[in-house]
Amino acid sequence: MKPPRSKRNRIPRDRESDYTPEMAEVRRAFLREQTGVGLEHLSHYSFDPSVLPGNIEHFTGVAQVPIGIAGPLLVDGEHARGEFYVPLATSEGTLVASYNRGMKTLREAGGVKTTILDDAMQRAPAFVFESAREARAFGEWLTDHFAEIKQAAETTTRTGRLRGIEQYSASRILFTRFDYTTGDAAGQNLTGKATAAACAWITANYEGITNFYLESNFATDKKSSQVNVLHTRGKRVVAEATIPAALIEEHMHTTGGELFRARQVSNLGGFMSAVNNNGLQSANGIAALFIATGQDAANVAESSAALGFSELLPNGDYYASITLPSLIVATYGGGTGLATQRECLELLGCYGAGKVRKLAEIVAATVLCGELSLGWAIVAAEWIRAHDLFGRNRP
């Protein structure tokens, strides 16, 4: 196709002062002219656009995403303890109801126990050499000079700490994962800068690197991968609960045995389909919580990976757990300080410094409630009925 020549179709931008209600309106007017669409609702927001640099470019308005509340969610965590009302931003009918139902049952079962197993955010530079031997030698050098590399990386950040460098080799390439802890931030940018600084030091002090790339599919930012399932990205969190047999029957109108049998079949299916998640609906709760609390919604791609593990106990009780190996959350930076997003974090007592592990535990506990809720719905064949009842906006 031939590209149009004129510049009349260029999106207006004020180089001096672009984050104003006026410039947002200028852009809406431009879009109205170009497309004929009114854009009345887009302009309803309750904050000053001057807070937005670092969050968006070409700010034009807001998406209003409905928030429903589920809970109380009873959490027996190391950072989150007690009852929480969980804000879920979604337009998918039955989602809030499903999580709410699971929260009710697990509350009666004594709550959800949560544990953070690991914490690591990565950048994954790759280094190319003349041959495999040089790549191997470089790997040894990297190990020997970890202290200096760590120092170089950490000059760029107050909160980030370089924990270690994983090495993976093939051909004449050394793939690495620089693992950091990043405080209350998700840390993708922080680790980007720190790793760039580390690599600047490395390339200045090591001869013979033929090519160098700051990313090469080994951190798998915003992508699901086995390496992140194995080695953690963000927080690795487990949520566990044991549901008494009587409660299963009362709430779910089924038995632990039935739930368990369904999981066996589903596990085999997942092994064959090569799914990144042998659970049921982690992405639902995670996406809704992420949008509500100002997390990066693109991280749903990797954060929704999940490892479900259940046991049917001899007495008929049902042990259920979900492990989120790559849950990426923040209580500082990114969208966490925006108007409604901050309110939702505050609702959970998770806004600001020192709260990120608490938030991670709440997310995992929420996910487990949704797993049980949908798990028994499938078994009890209530699933379709539930969608009929609540989900009538759907064709």
Add this chain to the structure above:
Amino acid sequence: MKPPRSKRNRIPRDRESDYTPEMAEVRRAFLREQTGVGLEHLSHYSFDPSVLPGNIEHFTGVAQVPIGIAGPLLVDGEHARGEFYVPLATSEGTLVASYNRGMKTLREAGGVKTTILDDAMQRAPAFVFESAREARAFGEWLTDHFAEIKQAAETTTRTGRLRGIEQYSASRILFTRFDYTTGDAAGQNLTGKATAAACAWITANYEGITNFYLESNFATDKKSSQVNVLHTRGKRVVAEATIPAALIEEHMHTTGGELFRARQVSNLGGFMSAVNNNGLQSANGIAALFIATGQDAANVAESSAALGFSELLPNGDYYASITLPSLIVATYGGGTGLATQRECLELLGCYGAGKVRKLAEIVAATVLCGELSLGWAIVAAEWIRAHDLFGRNRP
């Protein structure tokens, strides 16, 4: 932990009329009392909650997600043709700028060619039998009775059509995928109901099914999987472009050869890390477009799967393509009719009947622009710098 006994902590709900501004305020008041958080911004929305049944339960307010506009995006599709201004809802700095930059380059390169290769939405019931032989016999019966099953399924839907039933067997279980076309809806609910109806007919007409589950990890709803990469979920869309060597140098300050070499290393990395996506940042554009246009954000989990394929042409031009094998979009149902979401769809000329393929093409074209933009940033080492410039809200 001991669950609290009182019902004072129960979320208020009006069984008769819950979708009103008043009930939303009742719930905010309840949350204020429980948590002490003001929730002022949450209450700023510009629509009547009476539209929300089917979209949310326990409606309490909205998340305000900033929208920036990128474009114009020049698309040479079969359904989308011409220039589009793409609304991206995100709080991640540089995202809009990155896509905007890619759109500019590809516009000068003549636009993005888009093609929908396939279209299928699934439910995946599993059937368990006495032994493998009965499972095999049932598979044959299923093939022979496809017409009747199709009829049973389609009684429940105006727009859904059962295209076929895939069969996968292991042990004494037959896993199936019921493949539908679903018009302008994403179709997860529609296919759920239709498949339940089909299975009701099946179980009424076939003896010997020991167990039956409506889902068993073979549709992998909201989960990334190899079976969906192979066999499509939602739309399978390709976006392609060839960028002249001169344009690469002018816009990217690099060469096609450099871009291509980086991709080779990255492809090997992705093969080792077992990532579901050998591209770079599809989840960014998809999540932002999904939130803006009322798609189900949980579908980012599977929709962000991507297959990148590039070629360095003898004359130095660079052929780039991205294939989205499981892109789930709707222009009808779900959140598409909500206030701001509808405006964003209208902005793209994609609201309502007969528009879903156009939207799918726009999403794919947008993704390709982001791939190139980040691809050359990595090569040109501009990546960190770009984040420093725009992304300063990040720690």
Add this chain to the structure above:
Amino acid sequence: MKPPRSKRNRIPRDRESDYTPEMAEVRRAFLREQTGVGLEHLSHYSFDPSVLPGNIEHFTGVAQVPIGIAGPLLVDGEHARGEFYVPLATSEGTLVASYNRGMKTLREAGGVKTTILDDAMQRAPAFVFESAREARAFGEWLTDHFAEIKQAAETTTRTGRLRGIEQYSASRILFTRFDYTTGDAAGQNLTGKATAAACAWITANYEGITNFYLESNFATDKKSSQVNVLHTRGKRVVAEATIPAALIEEHMHTTGGELFRARQVSNLGGFMSAVNNNGLQSANGIAALFIATGQDAANVAESSAALGFSELLPNGDYYASITLPSLIVATYGGGTGLATQRECLELLGCYGAGKVRKLAEIVAATVLCGELSLGWAIVAAEWIRAHDLFGRNRP
């Protein structure tokens, strides 16, 4: 390194008559001269080398691989029925004992039920086009011209039948899998020739194919892949058995509950490690049977893929099954007619025409016996002890 110039180091070969005891001795003499190694044992073989064209080049002698016999294996198949003595060629101590023990237990449990679910051998040509649209159009043409393509393919073979053509698309490429039944041959060569003929017809009758490759990683010959787990390569065979609780206790000194719990943990481990096989030791039995019966041992790579599925029944009995989704066997062609190999096939009543499904069932039944044997050894911690007892040649 500088390559040596002289031709004195060239392996001797007689262009007229190379498959003779004399030429084998000429080569041994040459090797003796080059390396100083005597090669006395290599020369002990009991057949006439004139049978070897099509099996080997530069024939120089034989490997003598010890064969042990396990059994009787009681099979309740559709093709294999009754008791079988299974020849296993291996040098790994405890292997024969382990399979033998499993066979004994399953014999007392009433034997192994076997079922062949599917049968397909592939070649997987890829076709590259100008753009995705041309690839899509070609896919439709391929469907429409299946009859002619089938005819072209089948001109090259008496036994091969083209069952269908699977299509997988990405970018501007159409990947295909040409699926054949191949009678009693494994069929890799047969399908290679037939597909080459089919593609010759296709490329002669279709304009616009930019590039064509006879293989592109979609048949995954001699490689393990998810596509073969899903869509079968060779035979898809299930072996099942239910072992009474009393028998488990008597033979295994454990309970079905213990076996089952161990499997749950192992299944989660396998999901995380992304293994191609959630069973235990299929490769052991398959490799040993393949070498004994003249199968292509390189096919162990894909034939050893396995899907285990077990259930603990309410009465404590244990249902166990193994599904081999890509078992490649032959009773005709390849090494099946060689001297000892033929004897081993005859031992199983599997030599020659019409026997391949019987052999596939025997292999699957054998594998199941090994799974149980090692499964309970792990649980009963007998494993190390067993290796100490039998495996003393190992360091």
Add this chain to the structure above:
Amino acid sequence: MKPPRSKRNRIPRDRESDYTPEMAEVRRAFLREQTGVGLEHLSHYSFDPSVLPGNIEHFTGVAQVPIGIAGPLLVDGEHARGEFYVPLATSEGTLVASYNRGMKTLREAGGVKTTILDDAMQRAPAFVFESAREARAFGEWLTDHFAEIKQAAETTTRTGRLRGIEQYSASRILFTRFDYTTGDAAGQNLTGKATAAACAWITANYEGITNFYLESNFATDKKSSQVNVLHTRGKRVVAEATIPAALIEEHMHTTGGELFRARQVSNLGGFMSAVNNNGLQSANGIAALFIATGQDAANVAESSAALGFSELLPNGDYYASITLPSLIVATYGGGTGLATQRECLELLGCYGAGKVRKLAEIVAATVLCGELSLGWAIVAAEWIRAHDLFGRNRP
């Protein structure tokens, strides 16, 4: 089926002295009686069965597998240097010819450079706890007590050394990989015993382990897995070569550009089919070398995993490499001391102590030759023709 009652069908075994020519004949006589098959060739072997304890049970005869010789293979390794004649035991026509052709080309190109990047053999016990927190605490204890665990493990072995313990967690389970170096043995048994001893010490010194399993799918013995691709099992070896453009044209009648383009398509195919190997035929060379040299042929399952990486250099030369991340070889123990197997190891100068890395390099170099040979055959469409010429025993 009803199991036969009599013991007349039991395989004869002499509890005192079973490894004799007489007992082998007793078993052959028994089989003759049971099946009517003569078994004349099976009895042709040239060694004394008294060497076989630890290699086989129920010894009955040998499989005679034809051996062809390819080479000379020119290796520029750190352990293997110079020219080698490579014994390949196979019954698959064209295999020896294909490898031989690749060896010739790469010899003219200056030989194959080989590098061993890593060396580790595993057992992978799993430990189950009351909850995730206890699993996490145990993980820390494990790290703190590595020295004692190492000591406990190494009491059982002269050559094995515990290098480290990898930890992977999910739910209330800690999966581990105990990584050893194992000298010239493959080391599966050695590591089994050592890890059992280590675990005996652990379970005696740590309270609160609910369940313990010596294997749980994280070492993936004789199975292909991503964890082994990432973290090595056996030797991690790279073979590299750069082939001058002129040589490609002379030997392959094609260009580096054509080879490279085919690889790009094939890489995308492999990414979609989720193959464990983006190369072509590693299993062919590995299986043939394994049988000839007394390796465990079941290890073809994991040893054949391969990572191919090529570059087309600006001058038209072609850089090719193959990485074998989990190559399991031994020059001591197992079948390496058997009659013909030892001769073949001697032929390579690889029999006995201190030779295992040399053997690993020869295997990798051989594999690379086969990759190139088949790679250009596919491109040059010579593949079918080659099979017609040599492979005529095939149907």
